[in-house]
Amino acid sequence: MPDRIPCINPRCRRTFKADDCGSEVVCGKCFRTLPAEIRTGHRRLWREYRKWDRRIKRTGDVLKAQRMHDIRDRFGASIGQHWDTFIKPFFLALEKPEGLDVFLEEVGL
Numbered sequence: 881m882p883d884r885i886p887c888i889n890p891r892c893r894r895t896f897k898a899d900d901c902g903s904e905v906v907c908g909k910c911f912r913t914l915p916a917e918i919r920t921g922h923r924r925l926w927r928e929y930r931k932w933d934r935r936i937k938r939t940g941d942v943l944k945a946q947r948m949h950d951i952r953d954r955f956g957a958s959i960g961q962h963w964d965t966f967i968k969p970f971f972l973a974l975e976k977p978e979g980l981d982v983f984l985e986e987v988g989l
């Protein structure tokens with residue numbers, strides 16, 4: 881479906897409308913399956929990003945706004961790094977099923 885974006889979890893079948901949100905999305909149900917440390921860290925980064933975005937909208941000083949843009953952009957980069965380092969690998973690391981093939985691979989045969 882070209883107008884829909886699937887959840888990043890390969891075992892989840894939820895999709896989202898393709899708008900400005902990007903090419904990778906995690907649904908709320910899958911987000912809640914993440915460990916608590918990852919969830920709170922990601923929420924903290926987004927909270928800071930939105931805080932600086934609101935401050936930029938309120939200010940009238942161009943120099944102040946430029947400094948605030950720089951701070952907000954650093955939080956945006958941190959969000960992307962957090963996504964790539966913690967959230968994507970959590971969902972994309974597929975477990976191998978228990979069986980003879982896995983055992984032989986671990987042994988090195």
